[in-house]
Amino acid sequence: MGKYKTYLAGYAFLLPWLIGFFALTLGPIIASLYLSFTKYDLLTSPEWIGTKNYVSMFTDDYRLKDSIWVTMKYVFLSVPVRLSFALAIAMLLNQGLRLLNLYRTIYYIPSLLGGSVAISVLWKQVFDKEGVFNQGLAMVGIEGPAWISSPSYAIYSLIGLSVWQFGSVMIIFLAGLKQIPTELYEAATVDGAGKVRQFAKITMPLLTPVLFFNLTITLIQSFQTFTKAFIISGGSGGPINSTLLYSLYLYIKGFTFLDMGYASAMAWVLLFIIAIITGLLFLSSRYWVFYSDGGK
Amino acid sequence: MLRKKPLFAALATCALLLSACGNANDSKSGSGAASPSASAKASEKPSNVELRMAWWGSQERHDKTLAAIELFEKQNPNIKITAEYSGMDGYFDKLNTQIAAGNAPDLIQMGGNIMEYVGRNALLDLQPYVGNAIRLEDFDQSLINEATADGKLYGVTLGVSQTALLFNATMFNKAGVPVPNGESWTFDDFKNSALQISEKLGKGFYGSYDLSSDNASFTTYLAAHGKELYRSGELKFDKQDVVNWFSMWDELRQAGAIVPAEVQVANPPDAVDKSLIVKGQVAIQGASASQIFGYQALTEDQLGLLPNPAGPAGNGMSPPVSGQFITSYEGTKYPEEVAKFMDFMVNDPEAAVILGSTRGVPPSAKIRDALSAESTPVDKILYDYISLATKISTGNGYEHFPYDNEFIKLLKLTSEKIAFGAASIDSASEEFMTEMQKMLARANQ
Known part of the structure; x- marks a missing residue:
């Protein structure tokens, strides 16, 4: 009886989450699976068309090809750069600095603001052809290109914005670094290992669980990036589809072209892509992630 | 970690909500014409009515429209209008979502795509109000036709443009x-x-x-x-x-x-x-x-x-056409008040002065005459252009x-x-x- 009561209390505490999950997450997920097999324009009722949405995604959607290519470029460039950058800053801050909390806060600020529309708008101004960044370059005699409005550079300005939001990743790295026992470094120093060797043989191996976590989270986030691309390209994904990230194209399909069935199918394909990549990451983790407690 | 799919979840959430509400709409439109429910609602005579109005445009249009709304509220102290205005970007994206979710604004500015929304049963039939709340006697018939389908009026033109x-x-x-x-x-x-x-x-x-x-x-x-x-x-x-x-x-x-x-x-x-x-x-x-x-x-x-x-x-x-319409959401609770405001926008002389030609040449001949005394140089450019375009247009209308x-x-x-x-x-x-x-x-x- 007492045991039953404990369970009940447990579920009662879980209730808010459970309601949220079933009403706001699971239900809609199932609905979107259904919608992905329909032609649905938002305003009239969905009409069953079988796998046609999926078929045309793979056979005749020139924009989707562009979009996947742009998204891959974005993910596979921004994730490593963002992680290395965050790690470098974390190590810098891990030198026993005074005012560490202050620095930590300052470096975290971009992440707090980063997802916001305002920062994207600001970014657009800074990297405009006549923006602050190019004015700075002009002072040292370099004529910068139009970072935002040229199809060859636009995606890099998005990647730059993503890298700049390294704060949360950095905080986690910093916490990981603080966990590494200092004795290890002392022992290594006594044995004559240099800084580089210490990094390669002590820091990196002991940091791999944190790295794995950051990598997974950042990868998933990057695949789902929307706001930056939407604001910076004015909702178009242009010029010439060069910033047409997957989620942005999904939005355009659903809300501009009113093809919600197709957009739902795209969402499922994205889920699939992310699942495969994350799955591979987990499979690979046993070969490179080192848990000092044996992963138990 | 796979559970973390905020965007996906958001989309799916929209989709579910939308489909649910979509069905609600269907059943409503299936139950019959809007007029019986309209008269039923009228008998309630609500003391305080809150309407929402959506439009797109530039700052200049926002300012003028807000001023006109203020005047209307002064004349009708029981009606309050909440303005939802933006630029053209994203206007229809947002509107589509609102209509699908069943919470679209009572008053909606529409463009040349009005018939698309009529076809989707999203707009209120205004025919019951024509001749009483909405006076169209001074309008060119062609402007009324543009917003008419199956003998029912779905929008009141706000101005002629090209x-x-x-x-x-x-x-x-x-x-x-x-x-x-x-x-x-x-x-x-x-x-x-x-x-x-x-x-x-x-x-x-x-x-x-x-x-x-x-x-x-x-x-x-x-x-x-x-x-x-x-x-x-x-x-x-x-x-x-x-x-x-x-x-x-x-x-x-x-x-x-x-x-x-x-x-x-x-x-x-x-x-x-x-x-x-x-x-x-x-x-x-x-x-x-x-x-x-x-x-x-x-x-x-x-x-x-x-x-x-x-x-x-x-x-x-193509010959000049109605540039914009004011329409009403099919699910509005206050069709009487909505009709009253529509009439105000196109027939009230004071409102006409405030609004000027920000949405094109006013459709009512009487208002045009009244305005000509107050017209600015830019008004004149627009008026001259519209008459020139009427004279020289050779196209036979653009089919979407x-x-x-x-x-x-x-x-x-x-x-x-x-x-x-x-x-x-x-x-x-x-x-x-x-x-x-x-x-x-x-x-x-």
């Missing part, structure tokens, strides 16, 4: 280039003016925006050459027309007469505050005629309106392509590919035709 070329007269003067005569100018005249202006004014100044991406300019060009974009299920042009179109613009681009691609992407002409015509750097761009107010409000330069240049088959423009939004995006993409040098005119035009054919096949299924 696509136009907006030009910066001050720049023409500075360059010593005569302002063309709109009644007779041709594509050659257009090219010459653009070339001369950019040449005379030098680096950083351009005769025209690159309008090869502008769908209105393209469709008018086709009509001016005896073709059409689309009619009755068929494309009425071929690849050569597309090649000619882009070649004309490429020639001007090579000569430095039009805005280069990078600059155009950063300063799109349809964003009033970014447009280089306002900054006196570009002399010509496309716009809807009534938009001149928004642009003129931001510059000291003198702006003007020109019709599209003529080709072998005339200038291809079934996937209009996709066509607009495709034209823009094709134009950018050529302008940035990412594809040759020939291959880009070929691709354009292929994609148009695909859309057509999808529409005709």
Whole structure:
């Protein structure tokens, strides 16, 4: 009886989450699976068309090809750069600095603001052809290109914005670094290992669980990036589809072209892509992630 | 970690909510016409009514509309109107979502796509109010017809407008280039003016925006050459027309007469505050005629309106039409009050003075007469332009392509590919035709 009561209390505490999950997450997920097999324009009722949405995604959607290519470029460039950058800053801050909390806060600020529309708008101004960044370059005699409005550079300005939001990743790295026992470094120093060797043989191996976590989270986030691309390209994904990230194209399909069935199918394909990549990451983790407690 | 899919979940959430509400709508529209429920609601006579109104436009239009709403609220203390205004960007995205979710604003500004929404049962039938709450006696019949389907009225026109070329007269003067005569100018005249202006004014100044991406300019060009974009299920042009179109613009681009691609992407002409015509750097761009107010409000330069240049088959423009309508959401709780406000917008003399011609030439002849005493120079430019366009238009009306939004995006993409040098005119035009054919096949299924 007492045991039953404990369970009940447990579920009662879980209730808010459970309601949220079933009403706001699971239900809609199932609905979107259904919608992905329909032609649905938002305003009239969905009409069953079988796998046609999926078929045309793979056979005749020139924009989707562009979009996947742009998204891959974005993910596979921004994730490593963002992680290395965050790690470098974390190590810098891990030198026993005074005012560490202050620095930590300052470096975290971009992440707090980063997802916001305002920062994207600001970014657009800074990297405009006549923006602050190019004015700075002009002072040292370099004529910068139009970072935002040229199809060859636009995606890099998005990647730059993503890298700049390294704060949360950095905080986690910093916490990981603080966990590494200092004795290890002392022992290594006594044995004559240099800084580089210490990094390669002590820091990196002991940091791999944190790295794995950051990598997974950042990868998933990057695949789902929307706001930056939407604001910076004015909702178009242009010029010439060069910033047409997957989620942005999904939005355009659903809300501009009113093809919600197709957009739902795209969402499922994205889920699939992310699942495969994350799955591979987990499979690979046993070969490179080192848990000092044996992963138990 | 796989559970973390905020975007996906959000989309799915929308989808579920939307589908649920969509069904609710269906059952409602199936239960019968709006009029019986309207009279039932009227008998309640609510003491405090809150309406929501959505429109798009520039700051100038926002200010005027807000002032008109304020006046209306003063005259009708029991009605409060919450304004939901924005630019054109995203306006219809948001509206579609609201309609699907069943919480669209009571009053909705619509454009040429009004019939799309009528077809989806999203708009209130206003016929029961015509003649009493909504007075249309002073309207041209054609303007009423534009918003009528199956004998029912779904919108009240707010103003007459037409696509136009907006030009910066001050720049023409500075360059010593005569302002063309709109009644007779041709594509050659257009090219010459653009070339001369950019040449005379030098680096950083351009005769025209690159309008090869502008769908209105393209469709008018086709009509001016005896073709059409689309009619009755068929494309009425071929690849050569597309090649000619882009070649004309490429020639001007090579000569430095039009805005280069990078600059155009950063300063799109349809964003009033970014447009280089306002900054006196570009002399010509496309716009809807009534938009001149928004642009003129931001510059000291003198702006003007020109019709599209003529080709072998005339200038291809369609006769002026209703630029915008005020419509009501089918699910509004206060149809009486909504009708009252609609009438106020088009028939109240005080409101007319406040609103001016921000949405085009007012539809009511009486109001037009009353306004003529107060008309500003910009009003006069608009009025003159509309009468000129009425006189010289040779096109026989634009039939919307079934996937209009996709066509607009495709034209823009094709134009950018050529302008940035990412594809040759020939291959880009070929691709354009292929994609148009695909859309057509999808529409005709």
